[in-house]
Amino acid sequence: xxHSYIQLSKLLKLDIRRQRYQVGAKLPSVRQxxxxxxxxxxxxxxxxxxxxxxxxxxxxxxxGMYVADWKAQQxxxxxxxxxxxxxxxxxxxxxxxxxxxxxxxxxxxxxxxxTLPLHLALAAPPWYPCDALARIGQRVLxxxxxxxxxxxxxxxxxxxxxxxxxHLTRCGIELGPHDLLMTxxxxxxxxxxxxxxTRPGDTVAVESPVYFGIVQMLEHLGLKVLEVPCTxxxxxxxxxxxxxxEQHGSxxxxxxxxxxxxxxxxxxxxxxxxxxxxxxxxxxSVLIEDDAFGDLAPAAERPxxxxxxxxxxxxxxxxxxxxxxxxxxxxxxxxxxxxxxxxESLKLSNSLTTPLFEQAVLAEFIxxxxxxxxLRKLRERLAATVGPATQAVLQHFPLGTRxxxxxxxxxxxxxxxxxxxxxxLLHAAAQRGITxxxxxxxxxxxxxANHLRLNIARPWxxxxxxxxxxxxxxxxxxxxxxxxxxxxxx
Amino acid sequence: xxHSYIQLSKLLKLDIRRQRYQVGAKLPSVRQxxxxxxxxxxxxxxxxxxxxxxxxxxxxxxxGMYVADWKAQQxxxxxxxxxxxxxxxxxxxxxxxxxxxxxxxxxxxxxxxxTLPLHLALAAPPWYPCDALARIGQRVLxxxxxxxxxxxxxxxxxxxxxxxxxHLTRCGIELGPHDLLMTxxxxxxxxxxxxxxTRPGDTVAVESPVYFGIVQMLEHLGLKVLEVPCTxxxxxxxxxxxxxxEQHGSxxxxxxxxxxxxxxxxxxxxxxxxxxxxxxxxxxSVLIEDDAFGDLAPAAERPxxxxxxxxxxxxxxxxxxxxxxxxxxxxxxxxxxxxxxxxESLKLSNSLTTPLFEQAVLAEFIxxxxxxxxLRKLRERLAATVGPATQAVLQHFPLGTRxxxxxxxxxxxxxxxxxxxxxxLLHAAAQRGITxxxxxxxxxxxxxANHLRLNIARPWxxxxxxxxxxxxxxxxxxxxxxxxxxxxxx
Numbered sequence: 012x013x014h015s016y017i018q019l020s021k022l023l024k025l026d027i028r029r030q031r032y033q034v035g036a037k038l039p040s041v042r043q044x045x046x047x048x049x050x051x052x053x054x055x056x057x058x059x060x061x062x063x064x065x066x067x068x069x070x071x072x073x074x075g076m077y078v079a080d081w082k083a084q085q086x087x088x089x090x091x092x093x094x095x096x097x098x099x100x101x102x103x104x105x106x107x108x109x110x111x112x113x114x115x116x117x118x119x120x121x122x123x124x125x126t127l128p129l130h131l132a133l134a135a136p137p138w139y140p141c142d143a144l145a146r147i148g149q150r151v152l153x154x155x156x157x158x159x160x161x162x163x164x165x166x167x168x169x170x171x172x173x174x175x176x177x178h179l180t181r182c183g184i185e186l187g188p189h190d191l192l193m194t195x196x197x198x199x200x201x202x203x204x205x206x207x208x209t210r211p212g213d214t215v216a217v218e219s220p221v222y223f224g225i226v227q228m229l230e231h232l233g234l235k236v237l238e239v240p241c242t243x244x245x246x247x248x249x250x251x252x253x254x255x256x257e258q259h260g261s262x263x264x265x266x267x268x269x270x271x272x273x274x275x276x277x278x279x280x281x282x283x284x285x286x287x288x289x290x291x292x293x294x295x296s297v298l299i300e301d302d303a304f305g306d307l308a309p310a311a312e313r314p315x316x317x318x319x320x321x322x323x324x325x326x327x328x329x330x331x332x333x334x335x336x337x338x339x340x341x342x343x344x345x346x347x348x349x350x351x352x353x354x355e356s357l358k359l360s361n362s363l364t365t366p367l368f369e370q371a372v373l374a375e376f377i378x379x380x381x382x383x384x385x386l387r388k389l390r391e392r393l394a395a396t397v398g399p400a401t402q403a404v405l406q407h408f409p410l411g412t413r414x415x416x417x418x419x420x421x422x423x424x425x426x427x428x429x430x431x432x433x434x435x436l437l438h439a440a441a442q443r444g445i446t447x448x449x450x451x452x453x454x455x456x457x458x459x460a461n462h463l464r465l466n467i468a469r470p471w472x473x474x475x476x477x478x479x480x481x482x483x484x485x486x487x488x489x490x491x492x493x494x495x496x497x498x499x500x501x
Numbered sequence: 502x503x504h505s506y507i508q509l510s511k512l513l514k515l516d517i518r519r520q521r522y523q524v525g526a527k528l529p530s531v532r533q534x535x536x537x538x539x540x541x542x543x544x545x546x547x548x549x550x551x552x553x554x555x556x557x558x559x560x561x562x563x564x565g566m567y568v569a570d571w572k573a574q575q576x577x578x579x580x581x582x583x584x585x586x587x588x589x590x591x592x593x594x595x596x597x598x599x600x601x602x603x604x605x606x607x608x609x610x611x612x613x614x615x616t617l618p619l620h621l622a623l624a625a626p627p628w629y630p631c632d633a634l635a636r637i638g639q640r641v642l643x644x645x646x647x648x649x650x651x652x653x654x655x656x657x658x659x660x661x662x663x664x665x666x667x668h669l670t671r672c673g674i675e676l677g678p679h680d681l682l683m684t685x686x687x688x689x690x691x692x693x694x695x696x697x698x699t700r701p702g703d704t705v706a707v708e709s710p711v712y713f714g715i716v717q718m719l720e721h722l723g724l725k726v727l728e729v730p731c732t733x734x735x736x737x738x739x740x741x742x743x744x745x746x747e748q749h750g751s752x753x754x755x756x757x758x759x760x761x762x763x764x765x766x767x768x769x770x771x772x773x774x775x776x777x778x779x780x781x782x783x784x785x786s787v788l789i790e791d792d793a794f795g796d797l798a799p800a801a802e803r804p805x806x807x808x809x810x811x812x813x814x815x816x817x818x819x820x821x822x823x824x825x826x827x828x829x830x831x832x833x834x835x836x837x838x839x840x841x842x843x844x845e846s847l848k849l850s851n852s853l854t855t856p857l858f859e860q861a862v863l864a865e866f867i868x869x870x871x872x873x874x875x876l877r878k879l880r881e882r883l884a885a886t887v888g889p890a891t892q893a894v895l896q897h898f899p900l901g902t903r904x905x906x907x908x909x910x911x912x913x914x915x916x917x918x919x920x921x922x923x924x925x926l927l928h929a930a931a932q933r934g935i936t937x938x939x940x941x942x943x944x945x946x947x948x949x950a951n952h953l954r955l956n957i958a959r960p961w962x963x964x965x966x967x968x969x970x971x972x973x974x975x976x977x978x979x980x981x982x983x984x985x986x987x988x989x990x991x
Binding site for chain 1: 550553554555556562601602608623626629639648652667671688696714721823828829831845849853855858859869872873874
C-alpha cells in the first residue's frame with residue numbers, strides 16, 4: 012500500500028498526543044516498531060521522517076528517535092486556516108490604474124474564478140511545444156542527476172548561449188556568446204537595461220499606448236515617463252519622437268517594441284527601424300528594444316530587430332522565450348552592446364543567476380532544430396483566430412468600435428466609442444467570468460480609457476465567440492446608461 | 502539509426518550548397534525524398550526541420566519545402582568562432598575589490614581551469630538531495646505535460662507557499678500564505694527589500710565583515726554603507742550598532758545575518774536577537790534579515806530568526822533554498838510584514854514571476870517530509886570536515902593565523918598575520934588551481950586585507966588537505982618576501 016506510512020504516522024501521532032509517549036521519551040527503534048506494527052522498516056523510516064517534519068519526532072544522530080516538544084511547537088503555529096490554499100483576493104479596481112499597483116491588481120484578476128480570462132498576453136498552453144520540452148526535461152534529469160545540486164555561476168548556460176547565438180544570428184543580429192546575458196524573462200532584461208543607463212529623476216521615452224509593465228517599472232525606478240504617440244500601423248511615430256527628443260533635450264533612453272508592439276500589434280518596416288536608430292544616435296540616447304514578440308509576428312519572414320543595424324552598441328536588445336516558446340520557464344536574454352559588462356554586474360545584484368534546468372531544456376530544444384516549425388505552427392494557429400475574432404467584435408460591440416491592426420494576431424486592441432469607460436466594463440465583465448485589460452493601463456497619464464486589449468491567442472470556438480458577444484452587450488448596456496460625467500453624447 | 506536525419510541533412514545541405522537545388526527551388530515532397538533516399542518519412546521531416554533551423558530550407562504552409570536564401574543568411578552570420586563555447590575569461594584581479602565588479606570578477610574565477618575552487622559558498626553537489634529532487638521532477642513532468650506552457654502569475658505556487666508556511670512556522674515565524682512572496686533566490690528578496698524601504702542616497706547599516714553581494718547591491722542602488730563591526734562569536738555588535746544609529750540619526754535599514762553570518766559563521770543567541778529587534782524599533786529603522794544559512798546552523802536545534810519576535814511588521818525576512826536544499830533552483834522567499842504589498846509590486850517589476858517547475862518540485866520535496874532528515878545529514882557532513890580543516894589551516898598557515906569561529910562549519914574565516922595580503926595570495930593560488938575569497942571583498946572600505954574565506958563544505962580528503970597545505974606554503978612565501986609597502990614587521 013503506497014501510503015501506509017501516512018496511516019502509521021496518524022497512529023503514532025495520536026499515541027504521542029495522548030501521551031502514550033511523553034515529550035522527550037525515546038521511541039521504539041525502526042526494527043522494533045516495524046515488527047510490532049507488521050509493516051516494513053522503510054515504512055517506519057518514512058513515518059518517523061514525516062512526523063519529524065511535523066514537529067512530533069526528533070531524530071538524534073547515533074542515538075535514536077525521541078518525542079519532540081510538540082506542544083511548544085504547536086503553540087507557535089498559526090491558526091490552521093493559514094495552511095489552507097489562499098482564497099481568491101478581492102480586486103481593487105480603483106488601483107488598476109495606479110502607477111505602482113497596476114500589475115499587482117491585474118494579477119489578482121487571475122485568482123478570480125473566471126471562465127474566460129483574456130486579460131494577460133498569453134497563448135493557450137497546448138500551443139506551446141510542451142510535449143517536446145517535457146521529454147527533453149525528463150532526459151536532462153536522467154542524464155544529470157546532480158543537476159539541482161549545481162551552483163550556477165556566470166552569464167548563462169554555455170549550451171543555451173550557443174543555441175541562442177544561432178537563433179539571433181538568423182534574426183540578423185551579429186553576436187558571440189560573450190555578448191549575451193541570460194535573465195529571468197524579458198522583464199529582468201528591461202529592468203537592468205533601464206538601471207544601466209538611467210539615474211532616478213531621468214526621463215525615458217516610451218510608446219503610447221505602452222505595455223503597462225514598463226509604466227510600473229519606470230515608476231519604481233523613479234524615472235519620468237515621456238509618452239510618444241504611435242500610429243496604428245507602424246508603432247512609435249518617428250516625427251513625434253524626434254520632436255520630443257529635440258524639445259526635451261535629455262532623454263536618457265527610448266523603450267520600444269518595434270516588432271509586434273504591445274498592445275497595438277504594429278510592426279515597423281525596416282526603413283523606419285533604421286531611421287529610429289538614427290534618431291536615437293543623433294540625440295545621444297539609448298534604444299532599449301523589447302523584442303519579446305518578434306518571433307511571433309504573423310508574417311512568415313521574421314522581422315529584423317533594430318539591433319541588426321546597430322554598429323555602435325547603442326541598442327540594448329531584450330528577448331524572451333516566455334511568449335514564443337515556454338511561458339513557465341521565465342527565460343529572457345539581453346544583448347547590451349557597450350553596456351554589457353555593467354548589465355552583467357546589475358544582473359548579479361538583481362537575482363544572481365538564472366535557473367539551470369530551464370536553460371538546459373531550452374538549449375536542447377533549440378539545438379534540435381524544432382524551433383522554426385514550432386513558430387510556424389504557432390503563427391498559423393494565431394492567424395486562424397484573428398479573423399473570426401475581429402469579425403465578432405465588429406458585429407457585437409457598439410457602433411463605432413474599431414478593432415485590431417494590420418499586423419495583429421496575438422490580441423486585439425479595441426477602441427470603443429469615446430464615452431465608454433473600459434474600467435467599469437471590466438468590473439461588470441469580471442462578474443460574468445470574463446476579463447480583458449482596460450486601456451487605462453497602457454498609459455501613465457490616463458489615456459485610452461475607452462480602449463481595451465483582448466487576448467485571443469486561443470482556438471476560435473463557441474466559448475470565445477459567446478464571450479465577445481457578452482462583452483459587446485455589456486458595452487452597449489453601459490452606453491445606454493446615463494453617464495454622470497460624460498459630455499453631450501450623440 | 503538514431504541520427505540518420507543528421508546524415509541526410511548533411512547530404513541535402515551539400516546538394517544545396519553545390520546548387521543542385523537553387524535558391525527558391527521547390528524541394529522533393531517528404532514521401533518522394535524518403536523513397537529516393539531509402540529512409541523513413543519521419544527522418545525526412547526531421548531533416549527538413551533541421552535545415553530550416555540552419556537557414557537552408559524554407560517550409561511554406563500548404564505549399565511545401567523550398568530552398569531558402571542561405572547565402573544572404575550566411576553573409577549576415579558572424580565568424581564561426583562565435584559559435585564555439587566561451588573560452589575562460591581573464592580575471593581582472595584589480596577589479597575584485599571594486600564596489601561594482603567584485604561579484605562579476607569572483608564569478609570569472611569560476612571559469613578558470615581550477616582543481617580546488619573554494620571561493621564560493623557552495624556545498625558539494627552530492628550533499629544535496631539531488632536524487633529525490635530529480636525523481637520528483639520526473640514525476641511532475643509526467644503528471645503535468647503542459648507544465649512549461651503555463652503562464653505563472655501571482656506571488657508564488659500555492660503548494661510551495663503552503664509547504665514553506667509549514668517550514669517557517671516550525672522555525673518560529675507566524676505567517677499565512679499571503680505573507681509570503683517567492684523570489685529568484687534570496688538575492689532578489691534582499692534587493693526588493695532594500696528598494697522597498699530606501700531611496701538613492703539613503704544610508705544602510707551592514708555587518709563588518711559583510712557578504713560581498715550586499716556591498717555590490719548597495720552600490721548599484723546608490724545607497725551609502727555604514728559598516729558596523731561584528732564580534733567573532735555573536736555577529737553584529739549591538740553596542741556599536743546602537744551607537745551608530747544614534748550618531749547617524751537616519752539609517753533607513755539594517756541588513757544582518759543573525760544566524761550563521763557570512764563570513765564569520767557566528768550565531769546570535771536569542772536574547773541578542775530580541776535586543777537587536779528592540780534597537781531597530783527604537784530607532785524607527787527596518788531590519789532586513791538574511792536567513793539564507795539559518796537551516797544550516799550546526800546545532801540540532803535550528804536557531805529562531807529575529808522575525809519570530811517581530812510583532813510590528815518591521816522585519817523583512819529573506820530566505821532561500823539555494824544553500825540548504827537545491828542551489829540550481831534559485832528559489833528564495835520574503836516575508837515582508839508591513840511592506841509586503843510593495844514588495845509584491847517591486848517583484849513584478851524586477852522579474853515578473855518565479856519559474857513554476859522548480860516551485861512544484863520543491864513543494865513536493867518539503868511536503869514529503871524529507872527536509873528535516875536531509876538537513877540533519879547535511880549538518881553532520883559539514884561538521885565532519887570543519888575539525889580537520891581547521892586543524893590543517895592552523896598547522897600549515899603562517900604562525901599567528903586564526904581560523905574559524907564557534908559556530909563555523911560551512912566555510913572558514915581565516916585571519917592571517919597583519920602584513921599579508923590575501924588578494925596577492927589569491928593571484929598566486931589561482932595559478933595552482935586553488936581559489937578562495939579574499940577578505941577585501943567583505944568590506945566596502947578596504948578592511949580585512951589579511952583575511953580570507955575558505956569554502957570547506959565538501960568531504961574531508963587528501964585533495965582538500967593538500968590544497969590547504971599549498972595555500973599555507975604560498976602565504977609563508979609571501980611573508981618571507983620583502984613587502985614594498987609594509988611597515989616595520991616583527
